[in-house]
Amino acid sequence: VQLCKLTAGRRVNVVVSYRPGDLKLFVDGREVKTNQIGGDFSNWELYQLLLGNEWKDARAWHGEIHSFVIANRAASK
Numbered sequence: 001v002q003l004c005k006l007t008a009g010r011r012v013n014v015v016v017s018y019r020p021g022d023l024k025l026f027v028d029g030r031e032v033k034t035n036q037i038g039g040d041f042s043n044w045e046l047y048q049l050l051l052g053n054e055w056k057d058a059r060a061w062h063g064e065i066h067s068f069v070i071a072n073r074a075a076s077k
Contacts (some may be wrong), residue, residue, distance in 0.1 A: 001035055011066075017075035024075055 003025050006012055015026040020040040025032045051068060052061045 001037055003034055004032060015075055019074040022074065026075065 001023070003016060004014070004027055006014075013026075013028050015024075017024040017026075018037075021036065021038050023034055023036055025034045048055060051065055052063055053059060
């Protein structure tokens with residue numbers, strides 16, 4: 001699912017929230033419409049969480065992550 005495009009050099013706050021059948025995306029505090037997906041995480045296996053690069057291929061990523069949070073509940077707004 002493509003969520004949004006980011007502009008190089010511009011700091012942005014992105015929140016992605018999901019509960020079965022309800023994908024929400026907030027960019028700088030405003031909800032952005034996105035394609036909905038179905039299902040839940042019941043059939044997922046353990047896997048690495050990776051931010052800023054790819055698992056096996058080293059690619060030049062020049063971004064910065066100032067804060068990252070995983071919550072156990074979906075965002076409402």
